[in-house]
Amino acid sequence: MADHDRPRVALCAGKDCKKRCEFAKMHDALSERCDVVELKCVGICSGSVVVANVDSDDPRVFAKLKSKRDRQELLRIVVDGKKPSSQFVKREVTNGKKKSTLRKVRRAVA
Structure with missing residues (x-):
């Protein structure tokens, strides 16, 4: 059962993403401190x-998260409420791709 005191994040678990080794590492890192929606x-x-x-008024979508440093920064953003670094902001997805991803998130958490 989900612990509502923990932040909730959504992780793409599509066929191609799940094949990548980064998926398992990201899922493991996030699930230790967050509720993960696939x-x-x-x-x-x-x-x-x-x-x-995910549950905020302004969810943020990030892509190309591959390294241990990316996982650590993401946890600082999600769990500790820190602002993303200028380098990390470059990985933020905007416009149409963000909107379509957020629609999928809303359906998954409904």
């Missing part, structure tokens, strides 16, 4: 795709 393919396919702060 999404069907979000159509971005550039490394791990994560929706941070």
Whole structure:
């Protein structure tokens, strides 16, 4: 059962993303401190795709998260409420891809 005191994040679990070794590492890192919602393919396919702060008024979508440093920074953002670094902001997905990903998140958590 989900612990509502923990932040909730969404992680793309599409066929191609799940094949990547980054998926398992990202899932493990997130699930230790967050509730993880697995999404069907979000159509971005550039490394791990994560929706941070799913339950907030302004969820953020990040892609190309591949390294240990990326996982650590994502946890600082989601769990500790820190702002992303300028380098990490470059990985934020915007516009149409963000909107379609957030629609999938809403369906998955409904």
